[in-house]
Amino acid sequence: MTPDAVGLTAKEAERVRQLCGREPNDLEWGLFGALWSEHCSYKSSKRVLAWLPKEGPQVVAGPGGNAGVVRLDDRMEVAFKVESHNHPSYVEPVQGAATGVGGIIRDIVAMGARPIALMDSLRFGLEGNGQRLRDGVVAGIGGYGNAIGVPTVGGEVYYGPGYAKNPLVNVLCVGVRQSKDAIVGASGARPGQMVYLLGQATGRDGIHGASLLASRDFSADDQDMRPTVQVGDPYTGKLLMEATLAAIETGGVAAVQDLGAAGLVSASSELAVQSQVGLELHLDQVPCRESAMSGYEIMMSETQERMLLVLNSAHGGEALAAISQWGLNATPIGRVTASGRYVLYFGEREVANLEASWLVDGCPLTPAGKDLVAPAFKPMRPSPGSMEEGVEEGFDAGALMAIASDPDCRERRPIFQRYDSMIQTATVWGPDHEVSVLTVDGSPWGLALAVSGIGRWAAVDAYAGGAAAVSVVVSRLATQGAVALGLTDGLNAGNPDKPEVKQAFEQMVLGIRDAARALDVPVTGGNVSFHNETDGAAIWPTPVIGGVGRHFHPTAPVADSLNRPDVTLLLINPALSPSLGGSVWERQHGVLTAYPRVRLSDLAHTVTWLGTAVSDVDADIRAVRAVADGGLWLALVKMWLASAPSVGMTVTLEAVHAMPRLLSEEAGQFLAAVATTRVEATLLQLQSNAIGCLVVGQGHDGDYLELQVGRPSRWTRRWSRSQMRAAWQSWEGDSGGSGTP
Amino acid sequence: MTQFRLRMAVTLKPEVLDPAGQATQQVVHERGFPEVSELRIGKVVDIAMHAHSAEDALAKARRLGNEFLANPVLERFEVWVQSDET
């Protein structure tokens, strides 16, 4: 075995030799190759991720473990994290997505938390096999989540050319656990304790999945490098989840670590490092599904549905009994030592002898840029023929309908209907809302959950896109008056060895940092997926942000639609000079310019005000939505279509910049419907808080949406509900409902 | 032209985990069939097709298997003629 066969550079190989003080054997080279891969070592991102804020009084566990944990109340804690499964989903969409769901669920379980919700963030190409990939991915996510019994309560899907050969599949899982003094995780192992492997027998699945597949770009001649595809087994996953939680419940578990990328070597060495102990593992004792598996294969296998447990001597027996109740066996495969060494045996033979920290922390990291300030905003030349340039006033009804029916904007029912969103009977608001609301057993409070990350917004100005993703998520939580407790970030990008990719990545993280700081939310964990690049074509940098908020009245969410027409429509914190940068409209017209910078301090202000305003018992605010893709226009369309048939709306805009006003996707704006009798009071409140506001329309009791532009109105246009619904649900015309929702 | 009836068995590659087969084997093993030592589940596709000859039909069916019926990442297939009728 040569170092480059396991993916190590000459420099890295030299470092390995230095650490070991000798020439490693083949197996050892393999272990280094896997753990020093981009996917496992975070070598290109670790120093950049360190910029993110991770502290807060509510934070129980920040980045570093399997998932972040925040405090919901005195008794309950929330574990959550986003994980990507992009490369496997391209190779085999159904199983790739399914195993991604299984993997993130095990991360949450490894924190001792019971998974209560999933959300998925998907990106595909519009042309070619985008539809086939999407159908497979959706089948895979549903197939796993539905069967294991964790509801998929929301998600998002967007399209773009770079995703055609690099689809993104990011999944967020949220779990809850009771606050306990001893936090279960990977750090509790103590010398003398036994190490057990739990779950599926080990096969040759996915060997090199993480180290080679996910840590390199794709090219056409990668075919034979493809490992045996991992297959998700939600049935065993369910038993494993229950058995692990039951074992933890007994108090017999000292440490737990799920097996994911780079399988046993990654899980065991990480556990050793986190617990600051040595480990002695006997590979011949690992139950195998296939015959004659080598030590190397056993260490590298990415067979799913496995957990590593370290049991303590006091209650370990009870933990084993609890596990067998669920029909699973825990196999002892080694013990914890005080030596600090990481030693592997096959039979009597010692086959590796290293320090676990060499594997986990030894990889040389790429230095991060020193430039810790936001890059200057570069206003771009306006898009050719854009309204900003030519059409100073007026509007284009056809363009508006094209936005409502755009694949990035239209209704997602054909997707989310394939997910069980209601199991566990806590879903108050599910995937047909932009923010999900759940009750939490054992707490009077609930959770508000949101996920967002529009690559289009980061395409030109990654800083702006990163900040915007955080802004949208926090805005959505704010529409519920929820307090944002923490964020998780799934960062997807191309090949980090390319300077432009590295730079965009850093700027994306800076944007996330600045927004998270301004909005006072820590980032407690996340994921980085590089090498989303095939034959030299990379994706837009895509920051998928997930947010968890404390909801104070989860059984009565703040409405996002109306059942009475006596309202005035307000655009709160409106864009100062509405820009179409990065919008759907621009993408439709074949040009992308820079997405506007979110005014973070204005947004922070607005979020604070909303927090009290939406919970006001006087219910001045009857419905509210955060503006994002499709701009104010899409927010209006969605609010109206979700409203009772007796509610109509008339939207009134100045002629100047009417279209940018409607279609600007600048995050931080809110569409609110306020009881007309209370509008004056609301406007006064906003004014005294120095929050900008535009009155943009009125409710009425005709069943239509009317747009009036110019005062007095110079253009008007009216849409019936069925017209608008047909546009927004334009997937319905597609054959068999399998078009492009 | 003759109408051929073909049958295709689409099965998981031997090294690929078969959760369905595994669970089924475990249950039948426990419930009265201890002699079953392995059980794997795949798809069978019965096809009726007009063709000039059996070879012709088989060739078409193989293309069908490659392009539609089997997922080359996970599966392989065999196809054979069951009967022909003129």
Place this chain on the structure above:
Amino acid sequence: MTQFRLRMAVTLKPEVLDPAGQATQQVVHERGFPEVSELRIGKVVDIAMHAHSAEDALAKARRLGNEFLANPVLERFEVWVQSDET
């Protein structure tokens, strides 16, 4: 005892509607296989089993088919020996 490898095809009874097969047939029909006039999808189960004789193995497999592998309301099955190894 000999180890037998058997194969069972579990198929929908001919009078039972097969929406999956129909949908597939339509797709392949449109995409370059107009000669396919019928396509039905069932399951294939590959079984390894120790038995004294082929008859013995087949009899067991038939019981397995009746009790577990086929749903008598809508399905039927055929089973045959693929190979034996001592």
Place this chain on the structure above:
Amino acid sequence: MKPKVAVIRFPGSNCDRDTVQAFQSLGAETTILAYDREDLEDATHVVLPGGFSYGDYLRAGALAAHAPIMQALVDAISRGAIEVLGICNGFQILCERGILPGALFANVSGQFRCSWEWVEVLTPPARWPGFRRGMRFRLPIAHADGAYRIGHSDREALWAQGSVFLRYVDPDGQETGEYNPNGSWEAIAGISEGPVMGLMPHPERAMQPWLGSKDGRLFLSLWLQEVPQ
């Protein structure tokens, strides 16, 4: 006699906790019974909950139908000693075991479907007179294999015996006879025979207005023959 509800947990069941909670919220004493028991303890009412028993591998419900506790259930039914409710996967298991007629096959769409539906009582079961003809419930479905099918020869008997308990009706409440979320024969959503009832929708998920409907409370109360709370 106060009802004692037992919810059977098969490996892979995943609505067991929801179902226990639902019955407890109705004030019924409710426990979980493991699939590998050979008796039903002192249960008066047995519920087979939703989920993916054995992953729904092979066929939905097929492997669970052979679990040891199922023999105890068959015996108790023949003694007339028990009332049985199968929800979703539970319904599939009852059909696979032959306790209820017919079979549940893949939705015609070929896809899992989770949605709110209206169902209507077609034939009130003799055993549960509280369900009156024409009564409607708004309940969620969540299944990939919910298309009810039955052999030609058994269809007449199904009608004759009054087994056709529930059917899906149009979301607008119009009985067009065309609405069918999964392709069930005759839009059947539930069957009842003697002391056994099975349905695909999930009443245990419709226990609170904020979850979308509380019709499940009424449904389960009528099944328990308890005054709804």
